[in-house]
Amino acid sequence: MSSSPSQPSRLARHHAIAAAIALLALQLPPGAQAQAAPATAASTDFHIPAQPLDQALAQLARQAGLQLLAAPELVQGRRAPAVEGRLSTTAAVARLLRGSGLEGHVSQGTLVVETPAGTGSLPEVTVSAVGETTTTEGSGSYTTGLMSTSTKLPLSIRETPQSLTVVTRQKMDDQGMLSIDDVANSATGITINRWSDDRARYFSRGFVIGSFLQDGVPVSYETDTSTYDTMAMYDHVEVVRGPTGLMTGVGDPSGTINFVRKRAPRTTQRSATLRAGSWNQAVGEIDVGGSFNEDGSARGRVVASLQSRDHFIDGYGSRRQLLYGTAEFDLGRDTTLSVGGSYVNEDNPGSQWMGVPMGFDGSFLDIARSRRFSPSWSKWDKKEVSLFADLEHRFDSGWKARLAARALQAKSALDGAYLVSGGLDELGRTRYDVAGGLYDYDKRQLSLDASAQGPVRLFGREHDLAFGVSRRTIRWSDQGYSYLSPTGEWLIANGVDPYTWNPDSLDRSGLMAEDLWTRRQKTTLTSAYATGRFLLAEPLNLIAGARLDWYDFTNAQRQGSWSREREFSEKAHATPYAALTYDINKTYSAYASYTSIFRPQDFLDVSGSMLAPVEGRNFELGLKGNYLDDRVNLAVAVFNTTQDNLPQAITDINSCTVKTNCYRSVGKVRSKGLDVDISGEVLPRLNAGFGYTFTQAQIASDSTEGVKGAPYASYTPRHQLKLSAMYHLGGELGAWRVGGGLRYQSRTTSESLTSAEGYVIRQPAYAVADLVVGWRVNQQLDLQVNISNLFDRRYFETLGTNNGGNYFGMPRKVLLTARYQF
Incomplete structure (x- = not known):
């Protein structure tokens, strides 16, 4: 093998140690060395996942038909981003090495990787540039490359004119995130609000998030049945703050959460993870993937997880199982079919429906966090089956066409009792009454989406377009009944002392059943959408689009002689979206965006009539920046959202003339505030995430149901600060890492829920700190300990009313993790 005349000494050194290079263990198939190397300008279909740099270079060489020459000391211990698509070899090498401090060139059929001429030594780099990929697994990063959750266009975080946070696989592993609640606690601006131990809502900018995405396909989030408490099957989670009607149809102004699943890898990867923690927590996970054939055109992946734990609440536990499988097939050079599914089962014995009571004046009762206010026979069990299929075709012009389908069936079975309105006894002591019931929910969804996306050239400039059609059908089939006392009363116990409540004291055998309640509901959303990014002038882009929605809703409820349809x-209905982005320089860009809001409601008022649709608009101004070869992203945004006809739950359920919860409209509501988000490798070996949010949501005009200036959703904080970090030590301690997290939020109150009842519950501001220590024993085994709520801060995560809806935050918790890759 000959070298170029300008580099004889370097190639001679490489030849001398070539036999010892670990990369050459991954040799080309027989006969490949005899093949003529393609010209570096010719295009090749590269499929290289994020992985260690030495393995990535070996894969690139195989796929390009080249030999590989690189000194082990240059590439070992470094990581490379994923490279996907039809590229020239030169472009693929540049993407793979971006941010590494190395350079590569092809000489005589050999890919040579070396330090740039005149460079004495390389800076230590542990996290690669993210590159043009949506996959985060194996990147070692706290940020991502491309995403399309906000606009349907494959844009980087900097190019996306909206506030967003990406929780990568690396961050989930570092912070010990096992559930959606863990992700929400880490994501900028997201607040958890519980309706029960196993039923939570997620708020952003003062409003509830009603729709999720799975791989970019909208699905309805059903609090009663949805199962997102096993995160092992996901590569990363994208959280968008602000209206997303362009993606989800009838849009929530709060935002959306996109769960991006793990893909089937072309190279074999296997891992086993064991976890043990507080309250008898035990978790086991197996993750196996790879190619079914030699050329990698057929590949698959299976993820299985078993979780078992008690909770800090006495008598409450969880047993959860996840099985996820996916397979991908290359149907020719440019077409890929992906199919798969998941099964989740959750058994939650002892689950509380209504949480902890308060004093009738809103004061905290002196109750231990471990105390449970549900009978020993209570439960909230869930089961979910999901199937998906994606077909993607890539055209030589750069266009992509995609067909996607998601089918989901989620069921829940709940049985329990809860505290309701009571009073003070003759001695002035707090006493509550008890009600209960048994219900079964069955919710099914089918989502279909056909879309195309690619570049167009108009007026001498290149632009990007995306368009498509979708259809989503949601069916509910629910039934159940309230318990009645042996004498036929709706209250099954009276005068309960919250200090001495005994979960075994309520005997279910003597209870009677009220008339069976049934609900049959169908929602159909058919949509057509289009969006584009148009280069108006060299630094100025217009992102504009619109969505047309056809919405049909039917609901029929029956109980005994009562019925309602x-x-x-x-x-x-048209939902427009428009944004201007301006590239200030290579680092910063600014944007301004507008979108309208329209969301039909299925909530009933006290008389049984449906609330009018929510309508409004959102304005947002922002600044984006990226640094260090895209390894760090910065986003700052101010927003102003106005909505009409938002719902507020009626706390006095006795005033409802319907058989389910009822609501009132609070008139016009305005939410305004500030988002700041920074994430990535901010210093060598230091991954960090920083998020700050200020949100002020208030009733904006007087109405019969609200007074101007009164708070809306006062149980969400005005100020939120979230920090997370992981630092990898260097030198002799290079196998160790240390990190943690910090969550701060300002005070919250129940004012928007209970002020009309004459009392307010107040949770003071609080901060919770976490600690992480990890040790990489060798290339296969990794150990880690996570301590959550390090200083054991006592606080209420959710505020409700005096008879319930109040939930303690988790006390100090320890989680030990051992992960083995083989």
């Missing part, structure tokens, strides 16, 4: 439809 409702219908609502909307034809070709």
Whole structure:
């Protein structure tokens, strides 16, 4: 093998140690060395996942038909981003090495990787540039490359004119995130609000998030049945703050959460993870993937997880199982079919429906965090089956077409009792009454989406377009009944002392059943959408789009002689979106965006009539920046959202004339505030995430249901600060890492829920700190300990009313993790 005349000494050194290079253990297939190397300018289909740099270079060489020459000391211990798509070899090498301090060139059919001429030594780099990929697994990063959750266009975080946070696989592993609650606690601006131990809502900018995405396909989030408490199957989670009607149809102004699943790898990877923690927590996970054939055109992956734990609440436990499988097939050079599914089962014995009571004046009762206010026979069990299929075709012009389908069935079985309104006894002591019931929910969804995306050239400039059609059908089939006392009363116990409540004291055998309640509901959303990024001038882009929605809703409820049927439809409702982005320089860009809000509601008022649809608009101004070869992203945004007809739950359920919860409209509500988000490798070996949010949500005009200036959703904080970090030590301690997290939020109150009842519950501001220590024993085994709520801060995560809806935050918790890769 000959070298170029300008580099004889370097190539001679490489030849001398070539036999010892670990990379050459991954040799080309027989006969490949005899093949003529393609010209570096020719395009090749590269499929290289994020992985250690030495392995990534070996894969690139195989796929390009080249030999590989690189000194082990240059590439070992470094990571490379994923490279996907049809590229020239030169472009693929540049992407793979970006941010590494190395350079590569092809000489005589050999890919040579070396330090740039005149460079004495390399800076230590542990996290690669993210590159043009949506996959975060194996990147070692706290940020990502491309994403399309906000606009359907494959944009980087900097190019996306909206506030967003990405929780990568690395961050989930570092911070010991096992559930959606863990992700929400880490994501900028997201607040958890519980309706029960196993039923939570997620708020952003003062409003509830009603729709999720799975791989970019909208699905309805059903609090009663949805199962997102096993995160082992996901590569990363994208959290968008602000309206997302362009993606989800009838849009929530709060935002959306996109769960991006793990993909089937082309190279074999296997790992086993064991976890043990506080309250008898035990978790086992197996993750196996790889190619079914030699060329990697057929590949698959299976993830299985078993979780078992008690909780800090006495008598409450969880047993959860996850099985996820996916397979991908290259149907020719440019077409890929991906199919798969998941099964989740959750058994939650002892689950509370209503949480901890308060004093009738809103004061905290002196109750231990471990105390449970549900009978020993209570439960909230869930089961979910999901199937998906994606077909993608890539055209030589750079366009992509995609067909996607998601089918989901989620069921829950709940049985329990909860505290309701009571009073003071003759001695002035707090006493509550008890009600209960048994219910079964069955919710099914089918989501279909056909889309295309690619570049177009108009007026001498290149632009990007995306368009498509979608259809989503949601069916509910629910039934159940309230318990009645042996004498036929709705209250099954009276005068309960919250200090001495005994979960075994309520005997279910003597209870009677009220008339069976049934609910049959169907929602159909048919949509057509289009969006584009248009280069108006060299630094100025217009991102504009619109969505047309056809919405049909029917609901029928029956119980005994009572019945109620409702219908609502909307034809070709338009949701416009527009944003201007301006590239200030290579680091910073600014944007301004506008979108409208429209969301039909299925909530009933006290008389049984449907609330009018929510309508409004959102304005946002922002600044984006990226640094260090895209390894760090910065985003700052101010927003102003106005909505009409937002719902507020009626706390006095006795005033409801319907058989389910009822609501009132609070008129016009305005939410305004500030988002700041920074994430990535901010210093060598230091991954960090910083998020700050200020949100002020208030009733903006007087109405019969609200007074101007009164708070809306006062149980969400105005100020939130979230920090997370992981530092990898260097030198002799290079196998060790240390990190942690910090969450701070300002005070919250129940004012928007209970002020009309004459009392307010107040949770003072608090901060919670976490600690992480990890040790990489060898290339296969990794050990880690996570300590959550390090200083054991006592606080209420959710505020409700005096008879319940109040939930303690988790006390100090320890989680030990051992992960083995083989």
